[in-house]
Amino acid sequence: MAEITKQVKVPANVCTIVVKTVCDLCGVEGLTDNPWAEGSFDVEEVTISYNSGHNWGQDGASYVEEEFDVCPNCWENKIKPMFAEKGVESRIPNVDY
Numbered sequence: 001m002a003e004i005t006k007q008v009k010v011p012a013n014v015c016t017i018v019v020k021t022v023c024d025l026c027g028v029e030g031l032t033d034n035p036w037a038e039g040s041f042d043v044e045e046v047t048i049s050y051n052s053g054h055n056w057g058q059d060g061a062s063y064v065e066e067e068f069d070v071c072p073n074c075w076e077n078k079i080k081p082m083f084a085e086k087g088v089e090s091r092i093p094n095v096d097y
């Protein structure tokens with residue numbers, strides 16, 4: 001028995017990727033996966049998020065991730081002063097290994 005074949009076009013996958021990140025407070029634009037860093041080994045991350053829902057481990061999860069994109073300049077000059085007005089200082093654990 002012989003296999004009879006023909007060539008067909010398979011459409012390319014379409015996916016969504018981040019092409020830039022825009023600070024929600026000042027509008028400055030950052031790059032893709034490490035938006036606020038100068039170099040690829042630099043760490044400049046700001047995380048302001050709230051996750052709400054359920055996580056059952058390996059059985060799955062269902063929750064909402066709510067977040068803001070904020071640049072390091074707005075972290076220093078807008079977010080930290082807002083907390084400082086409430087008498088709250090940030091925790092500063094150091095990562096060094």
Ligand SMILES: [Zn+2]
Pocket residue numbers: 023024025026027028070071072073074075
């Ligand atoms: Zn900003």
